[in-house]
Each structure stands twice: as C-alpha cells, then as structure tokens.
Amino acid sequence: DYYTTPTASGYQDTEGSLTSPVLNFEAIGSVIVNWESYFRYCCYPYAPVYLDVGSTVDGVTTWTTFDAHGSFIESANTASANPLPVSVDVSCVAAYQDSVQLRFAYRQAPETGNAYSHYFWGIDDVTVTSNNVANDLEITQVTNGNVFTVWEYRLTPFNQAINSGDGGLIAGVMYKNTGTETQINVDVLIEILDADSMPIFSTTETIDTVYSYANAPTCPANSQDTLYV
Numbered sequence: 001d002y003y004t005t006p007t008a009s010g011y012q013d014t015e016g017s018l019t020s021p022v023l024n025f026e027a028i029g030s031v032i033v034n035w036e037s038y039f040r041y042c043c044y045p046y047a048p049v050y051l052d053v054g055s056t057v058d059g060v061t062t063w064t065t066f067d068a069h070g071s072f073i074e075s076a077n078t079a080s081a082n083p084l085p086v087s088v089d090v091s092c093v094a095a096y097q098d099s100v101q102l103r104f105a106y107r108q109a110p111e112t113g114n115a116y117s118h119y120f121w122g123i124d125d126v127t128v129t130s131n132n133v134a135n136d137l138e139i140t141q142v143t144n145g146n147v148f149t150v151w152e153y154r155l156t157p158f159n160q161a162i163n164s165g166d167g168g169l170i171a172g173v174m175y176k177n178t179g180t181e182t183q184i185n186v187d188v189l190i191e192i193l194d195a196d197s198m199p200i201f202s203t204t205e206t207i208d209t210v211y212s213y214a215n216a217p218t219c220p221a222n223s224q225d226t227l228y229v
Helices: none
Strands: 012-014 017-019 032-041 049-057 060-067 084-089 100-106 119-129 137-143 172-177 183-193 199-210 225-228
Touching: 032 049, 060 100, 100 119, 172 183, 172 199, 199 225
Parallel strands: none
Antiparallel strands: 012 017, 017 100, 032 084, 032 119, 049 060, 049 100, 137 172, 172 225, 183 199
C-alpha cells in the first residue's frame, strides 16, 4: 500500500490507489477537487501522481485520469513544496453525473512504462468545490512570438519582434474560460502602442467557441489555448 489514511475517513486503501465513496453531482455543473499534497519520486522525469475520476452509468464505471502534480514542475528526485495546494477541475467527466468516485493513484507515468516509482506521496485536506461564476474569460499571457520556441518578455523592441513573413508582426494571447458557461463569438482586441501608450495599430480577431470545462470536447480538458494573429 502507498497510503496510510485511516479507513474511518471514508476512504479505503488499495494497492497503489485511494478511492472515495460514490458522490452525487447530478445537479452540479462544476466539480473541482482540491487537496494539499507532498511528494517525491524517483528515476523518471514524469510525475507518477494522478487523480482518477470514475463515472458510473448503467453499472459500468469509466475512469478518466488527470495529472495530480499541480504547479510542481516535473523533476525526478526533487521534493514538492510541503504542503503543495493542488486544484483540478474535473467537470468534463463529473458534472451532472449522479454516481462519481474519486481515487488518488500513485503509478508510473505511461510515458515511461508500467513500473512503480518510489519515495512517497502524502495527501491531506481533500475537498470538492464548485465554480459559481458562469461567465468569465481570462487572458493568461500576451505573446509576441511562438511561446514554445521563443523567449517571451513583457516589452520587446521592434527590431527584436517576430516577423510574420509578410511585413507584419506576430502577436497573440493565451486564454482560458474560467466560468461554467461556454462562450461564443469572443472578440479579442490587439493594440500596438507607442512610447506614450497611445494606440498606433489595432485589430480584432473572433474566437468562435471557448468551451467551459464541463463542455470541453476533450477530457481532461485543456486548461488554456493560444490565439496567434
């Protein structure tokens, strides 16, 4: 067993996993699992800690796996903060479902095989909450190039800006839906300002659909997406 949580808490210990009782979220459109975590693992770059969410329909339980390392940057042999607050929105599988189970599973990441890693994972103060905000969008980062291959700065001189190839510049935003309602026809205004913060150019792009976590076409849902202009 990888856990020592007393069964009196309502959880039961199993080989490599910790499973909750059946939970009813039939009338709830947002399900967020929160806990405090502390872990360290060995030998592979990917964290072996997961949150599995099972939804039972007609007696058949389907499990969906979510990464449970939170804001910890995956690194073998490095301990996380203690405690490390973790919050995972599982609405894409749990919202509006009447038979849901949660389990914490310590197992080797699928990228590296089926073996078990070692060291430890401590879990405490598990709570399930809901997002009560229906309509809310957030820009998480403004970009002036490809966020995966170009260093990003708050301010970039024009002679270091990324040319789009046709005389223009590449700009963009990373965005996410932090509300419970899917948003349609979202306008994104991009402005280029001079030294006095006066606009010298502006353009608007429309995002057709920004899905909520509960309505996301993939599950686990992507936490954010990127728009390039």
